[in-house]
Amino acid sequence: MNMKVTTNLDEIFLPRSVAVVGASPMEFYTISLMMGKLRDHFYPVNPNYREVHGVKCYPSILDIEDSVDYVILALPAQYVLKTVDECIRKGVKCVHSFTSGFSETGLAEGIERERELAALIKGRVRMIGPNCMGICCPRSGLSFNPGSKLIEGHIGVISQSGTFAQGFIHAGRSRKVNISKMVSYGNAIDLDCPEFLTYLADDADTSVIALYVEGVKEGGPVRAALEYAASRKPVIVLKGGMTKQGGRVASSHTGALAGSGETWATLFRQTGAVQVDDFEDLVNTVIALGDSPLPGGNGVSIVTYSGGFSVVQSDMCIKAGLEVPQLSPSAVTELREFVPASGTMIGNPLDAWQLFYKYGDNEKSLKDVFRIIAAEKDIHSIILQFDVIRFMIGMWGDKAEERLKIIADRVLEGCLYARDEKGKLVLISMFLDPYTENGLERKLSIDFKRRCESEGFPVFSSLGAAVKTISNIYRYTIIGKGRLLKAG
Secondary structure: OOOOOOOOOHHHHOOOOEEEEOOOOOOHHHHHHHOOHHHHHEEEEOOOOOEEOOEEOEOOHHHOOOOOOEEEEOOOHHHHHHHHHHHHHHOOOEEEEOOOOOHHHOOHHHHHHHHHHHHHHOOOOEEEOOOOOEEEEOOOOEOOOOOOOOOOOOEEEEEOOHHHHHHHHHHHHHOOOOEEEEEEOOOOOOOOHHHHHHHHHOOOOOOEEEEEEOOEOOHHHHHHHHHHHHOOOOEEEEEOOOOHHHHHHHHHHHOOEOOOHHHHHHHHHHHOOEEEOOHHHHHHHHHHHHHOOOOOOOEEEEEEOOHHHHHHHHHHHHHOOOEOOOOOHHHHHHHHOOOOOOOOEOOOOEEOHHHHHOOOOOOOOHHHHHHHHHOOOOOOEEEEEOOOHHHHHHHHHHHHHHHHHHHHHHHHHHHHHHHHHOOOEEEEEOOOOOOOOOHHHHHHHHHHHHHHHHOOOOEEOOHHHHHHHHHHHHHHHHOOHHHHHHOO
């Protein structure tokens, strides 16, 4: 069944005005909001200040003359109930409590405080939290990360953990992870995972949903929301607390029931959500789903510069549920025309290391390799392993930057043809050594990576990560949801 939980949260993600209770010159919500789009509709509240960074500061939410849509609580737990009561009297639409000190403590005092808070807000105001980072929305300007430049994107993020939510923002600095809407919802005494899932399922700004969940209070609404969301767009899930020990930690983190790992894995399979193993896997998969076509099958071709790697790469694919089909005789014949026979492997994987250094005007290159492989009917995804910049610098010295640009032009031309003309999923693997002392190597690696990402090609730090990502996307495709998405 595709039962829908009716939830429109536009007023929460796109508020017209925001207040922070507990504002101060060093408080990070205050700094974030004063730097962003909501700065002209932002109200600091703290009786200890008359102004914060030149903006009038109010002693109470009730002292603000204008209406306030969204309130962030950044104050000690003992003041939360009184402040929420004032928010209700003010007519606030949503309260987000960053404040912790509730049921997640496991202490009787915190559990009772949360019970009283839930009773206070019921039917009177919506609440996110307590014990969470709240909302980050580039379109409206809501943010919890000072100094981060937020670019509107297509990835919706729902996270029970604030740290995982922040991880997506940090990933946006180094990789093309641009979010549409994000929420960290913590203890979820009111708004919970099902409401956010349903909202993002219908959100026109969101094309793929990343979900991190530790536990829930009720299983039925989560099942319905997962089923509804996964029928409309990809839902990629990382479940914290899959082991007995992890479940114990998860329960103490947000006070939710973690449940058994086997039960959750079954739930994800039945509803069409794709479960991944770790945070890197989650980020990699949603990035690749953003700009890439869905593979029509599980056939993978790997273009590499190493015969030794070829053996390991094939094993990786098979273990991940993928296939490494042989190239057709016609493709092999065509490749033999310009791939030197000595020191190479003309097949799949294709070890054609000499072509990684071809930059002459009239030379066939990696562009032509992509053209030939993309025409193969049994190949649905292509991985390019491009870990050769260090060797290029060693060979060419001060000519390396100029020649790499030529090679990059041809590589990207081939990748674009394979993706846009032939509908292949194309991923690039390039090891970025954080410890390299060679400044030119670092610069050229980053330049190449950014060029690939600017054209919508995901770049992975290892071949294993690229293989795992293809496996995740293929799992999404074979349950039929991918074709439903692409059909509109």
